[in-house]
Amino acid sequence: MNDHISRRMTTFILITASVILGFYGFSLLRERAGRNTNPYAYDLEPFRRSDSANVLYSETGFIDFSGQVLTALCADPGHGLIVAAGSKMFRVDTINRISEWIPADEPVRCLAVDPERRVYLGYEKSVGVYSPDGSRLDTWQQFSENAILAGIAAGRDVYVADAGNRVIYRMNREGRMLASIGEKDPVKKIPGFVIPGSCFDIQISADGSLWAVNPGRHKLEHYSPDGDLIASWGHPSMRLEGFSGCCNPTYFALTPEGNIVTSEKGLERIKVYSPDGELRDAVALPGQFDEGTVGLDLAAGPEGRIFVMDPSRARIRIFEKGERE
């Protein structure tokens, strides 16, 4: 072959080869520009970063439960807290020292203490009743096949919230069913509970009336012991005054002053409302929790202290008004 053509050919081929090889190497090793952001991101950041100016609470400490998977929390007025971590039970005294308490039969989903300090442990389909010193008094098993007990509150009577049947049972202390509360009833103008997730919290207020959360409707509902709907409030909104997502609030607690502390999932927020639904304060905002934290059970302590069970960080976090570090 003609030498001149041959040399041109060689050059051409060498250039081509280096282009191809360069391409291979480059595309193998480069960080592709723009590959670092998701064009379809579901962005909650603007809501998570909500203004913290009007938060008057601050975290003043925490009770460390490292290694435990926390499942339920309630206040034992005058004596501290009772905490469930699966089927392990703990007590926390007034100066926040932890001691192990009785072992439960199965994972505890909810719990309550009555004025005589008897403790009621809600399992999936039964309730265990214990004396203050931890001896078993009774086990209630009269719940139906598809029951999923998710909330319990104890006053003169004991109320048990069954998420599976979307109803609250009022029982006496011996475990006899007295009434069913909250079933859909157009005559009594009761809308019925909508429980899309697994949360169905209830509490008894000082006057013996019942508060229940209706998460699917983003409402708190106030019932008389006979099951009449006294009031209800709450509306869906990502903004601070509403309840976010599709099933919120998840948990709530009543403060000694009669205010209502609520917790939400999705946008993890803790807020205080007046009994008629007016937003009083924000206690904690999403930025203070790990994203995706669920199960923020609450208890209200003395002197305005709010205890928040944080399963993601395995601790009970303490929030107090005013005092900032």
Place this chain on the structure above:
Amino acid sequence: MKPDEKQPVSRRDFFRDGLRGLAALGVATLSGLLMHRSVSRRTVWQIDPDKCVQCGRCATDCVLDVSAVKCVHAYDVCGYCELCGGYSKPDAHRLDTAAENQLCPSGAIRRQFIEDPYFEYTIDEAKCIGCGKCVKGCGSFGNGSLYLQVRHDRCLQCNDCAIARNCAGEAFRRVPADRPYLLKGEQGL
């Protein structure tokens, strides 16, 4: 070389015959050995919904113009909520089917009233691009009943799945072809 020029088998030919025999034997043995664990376990690509972090690459990286990954709905895990984190934009003003309130960038989710207070959500797979936005929304606020799956009627089963190699959750894996989905809810048990 002339054909009539009969040659004795040269050393080179002998060597070649031997090597050829060896090579053939080698390939056959290798195939036989690997075949031993092949036939019963043909595999296809699938997403493990528990690992998926909705990075968006399912929509962008599939070799198909419209991804073979689609959102699917585990109805028995769904709460049938009126306010669906997967359907409505987080800042939706109203809970209706207006386009500006819908989260899905391609309008692939159908919302249908069943009875008070329940709404059914269905994915129109022809429209879904597999971006996972709704999956994230549903997972953040709801029960996680929306999730992504490789749809085998669309997937080409690339030898080297283009999404799998960039999946930020390392959620892609090869699953046996006779159980080609990793489903949530009762169907997954």
Place this chain on the structure above:
Amino acid sequence: MKKVTSLSGSKPKWAVLLTAVVMIFMAAQWAAAENRFPKPEFESAYQQPRTTTPDGRGHVFEILDMAVLVLMLILATVFAHRRRSRKALFVLTIVSLLYFGFWRRGCVCPVGSIQNMTLAVFNQSYAVPLTVIVFFSIPILFTLFFGRTFCASVCPLGAVQEFVLLRPATVPFRLSRILGILPVLYLGMAVLAAATGATFLICRFDPFVALFRRSGSFDILLLGLFFIILSTVIGRPYCRFLCPYGVILGWMSKLSRFRVSISPDICVQCRLCENACPYGAISKPVPDDPPESRRTGVRRLRALLIAAPLVIMLMGWSVSLMHPLISRMHYTVRLAEQIVKEETGSTDQTTLESRGFRASGNDPGILIKEAVQIRNRFRTGSWIAGIFFGIVIMGQVLGLSMVRHRNDYEADPQSCFGCGRCFESCPRQHMRKAEK
């Protein structure tokens, strides 16, 4: 913030470990409990739909694929050895292009199957589909006996290039020998990547598969277009200068029992075929008396044999030096590097991957340990790959230095694709036809 009190004081290591195990167990339990939620009870006659699970293509196609492969191999062999018909071979090429290319969309192909086989050898939990085994081994077996008739007209990648070749230009011999090293490097890297479970390089950079699918990422489509344009003037650039399967087939073809011949009976030395091959596979006759003396030849051989081990080890060593770079082909290594960068604060930019990893809540320590292990595997692997390159390169040099006596124009079995172009250029072919 003051920590008020702690449950777990200082515990011995095993206790921490035990707690961790218990915790994982309990977390699973807890998650299970958390998933329990009440199903809506519908009063209307609403029927809850089930998630649909559409099937992929069934087994039938796979069996068809294998059958078509074998049938086409037989036909190609007959056309190249018996019928000696370029036309028939070309028709077969088009069939392959249509069936394996556009209808089956180029997947699975024997070229890519190298990686599946490798992965299966190195990863006990990976099961190769039967089709892949067949696609890998049958063309090799055919080549061992009949030369590269697979390349002639069964391979869809070869078919594309064959189809668009308009004005073949000659690649200078020396250059083609040097570029001929590339497929070996590619093969080595692809096997390394597959063996370490990093990626399937060959599939990833297959320039034509995007064309067959008529969709794909932009850069691969661009690459494909580039190759097609190149193929119009340079015969089968992918086959000759990149295809890793071609390396294997080339070696097998050297051992083949029957060879594609330009003229099966006698060569009349008319030199008409000299430029007939667009792939530079026709070797010219070499005169009996080599121009150099036997002594210089022997001396050179001795020098080469002494240099060989050195060159081979040098190659091994130099490739192993690059293993940190090469190991970045593996996702885990890339991720771990990013995580380390973030932890040490040498970057404040997170990536989608690192964010995904954090969201998964997995332990960075475990990830990094895993990445170190993978990187070590890459170090071993790149030593082996380097040694392999060294051996092949030395083999080439040795082969070039040993001049072999040749009487006639012959097709070099290693680089002959059996396309049949030279058949027509040989006057003997026409004479034979006339004789019949």
